[in-house]
Amino acid sequence: MEFITVTQLLFSTLFVYLVCLNANTLQTYIVHLHPNGMTSSLFTSKLHWHLSFLEQTVASQEDPSLRLLYSYHTAMEGFAAQLSEAEVKSLKKLPDVIAIRPDRRLQIHTTYSYKFLGLNPTRGGAWYKSGFGRGTIIGVLDTGVWPESPSFVDHGMPPVPKKWRGICQEGQSFSSSNCNRKLIGARFFTEGHRVASKSSAPNIVQEYLSPRDSRGHGTHTSSTAGGTSVPMASVFGNGAGVARGMAPGAHIAMYKVCWNNGCYSSDIMAAMDAAIRDGVDILSLSLGGFPLPIYEDSIAIGSFRAMEHGISVICAAGNNGPIESSVSNEAPWISTIGASTLDRRFPAIVRMGNGQTLYGESMYPGNHFMTTGRDLELVYVTGGDRGSEFCFQGSLPRDKVRGKLVICDRGANGRAEKGQAVKEAGGAAMILANTAINLEEDSVDVHVLPATSVGFDESVRLKAYINSTMKPMAWIEFEGTEIGKSRGPAVAQFSSRGPSFSNPSILKPDVIAPGVNIIAAWPQNLGPTGLPEDSRRVNFTVMSGTSMACPHVSGIAALIHSVHPKWTPAAIKSALMTTADITDHSGKPIMDGDIPAGVFAIGAGHVNPGKAIDPGLIYNIRPDEYITHLCTLGYTTTEIFSITHRNVSCHEVLLMNRGFSLNYPSISVTFKHGMRIKMIQRRLTNVGSPNSIYSLEVTAPQGVKVRVKPHRLIFKHINQSLSYKVWFISRKSAGTETMRFAEGDLTWVHHNNSFYRVRSPISVTWKGKEY
16 A cells, blocks of 8 residues: 555656646747737837737746747737747736747649640730739748759849849858849748757758758749749750740749748748738748648738738648548638649650560659660568568668669658669669559659659559569660650649638639649759759759649739739639639540549649630639638637737628628538528629620539529629629438538630630538538
């Protein structure tokens, strides 16, 4: 009995010690304040006001200013600081504190793609009409920029716009002379990363404490959005052509927020705060995390403020596909971009010893690779607990792989890393085999040794061959670049899918854009794989991800802004969505694997810049309408205030807006248990030509009857707005099924000009009792 008492005492003492230790451990928090706080008038500046909260909270023997990381004024009112749990509790009790959120770590999610999208420099096209994006400023939040890249040369660029208030921040290996008329601004934000990384292991790749890019991602995305024309661009001869961004006449401003261990929301908020003040027109964010409620999402909160300032915010949807409801950056004022494929391929064929061939792809700079005129022996190392099948570094026995063609399963580590592991173990070549997770996805790499990537079906055949013979043999043939021999676009397997987790009344993603095997600018401090061991140097390399899709749309948004500088972000988004394609270049439905793509994969469709620049009609949204929408979601007054800085009574707002539906370009309808009829309303504004008549075409979702009034819209003037109502009548009840989906579309077609087809996708969801 005495032993138990002593043990309990020891445990209780240890528990108290751990609780105290945890309470005093400092973490970064973002403190959201009331923008017109009662106590703010007592101080000479916002900075002093922000510091006053720390002075009331932090122990007197410590300098509170040392805890402050950022003071925010534009993207939100508040500050980021290092605080203990006890200090957070004290802060929450102070007047004017709206919310306190822990810092979140997010992750970063071409020579041909502009041609694939129909952009060309001839008269009458989107480039010609927009002056190639002339006068528009694209702000990019990413890993920084390599300013010496030929994609950022300012030859032929117009002067820096007079409205620009940004800077070219100097730092390690970066001076003000690195900016020019193309790259007009650069800043870096490191406080959130710095305090989070104190205990991190040192990183192999050198980080520049400046806007200079040491990762490559930011150089790649910014050149995709607005890189200038670079002739004879290629990756070791692959994908050769003229490299151009989507808006080669636009200006670029880089905001470096992503470092070796991620992108912290405190740094992102500081960058958005600066970008709004600097005067950007477009904000491009190829980063994100998992879905969050909007009132907890720093990107959503900062983007609302940007939208109020007339800035279009374009974000990557994420790379967590094909998982349902994995789409991130889902606020309705953000344009959320999924990824698609091109019709460009880089064949690298595997010829097996049994006479059969496997289709693979690679950008390894080889040509009909063979080893001394004979096949290589195939080897697939499995068994044990070293992860040899994934080709982890140090997992491959040299005696088993030396001089052989090694099979490595995809997953767990980077694709190019696997090749490096094979090379270090003495392997002669590699076949990267897709698993059931990756299926037929074909992201390519500039491997460090002869290598190709094969789809899941091919990998099954490959492994069956290995098991069928004592000494399997094969070799790889590299066949360069092929254009137009495959269908495209199609949905990228990795592209995150809807429906929206936190806001299913809005269909996400909004559109898809090229994001697979995109060639764009690359830093000179990195090899084309980005691996520290890769000593090769290139000006361009290939990358895949919604990170690559996002800047395509950012550049296209810049083109639209150049033609229509007074349009709101909602108008620009509407133009992108209502003109998007739902068929590929062969005129057949865009595919998602082996099936036609659904709305949760492609949203409104594949972006079409030639049509988006002249959409005919737009769905505009005023900031106040977003607030009403948030009320319909059941958000509290405090939650809405933290997003919008507007103090509203949702009870009164909803009484004044009975039957409200956000004027979004897509339509999402939910039938809850027992509900049979749903009505929505939309408002269209004529931006085409006066005296225009539009007629209706409807494809009703299966199981739903659709009625629309009126059937015709007659616009007499430019900028005239007309409304219509849609009734959705369910032909079935939810019954015993927990959830079902159906989809269709609604299109307004111009009587005399078939170019104007203003299409809205329709998503219908039935929910059972338990939802």
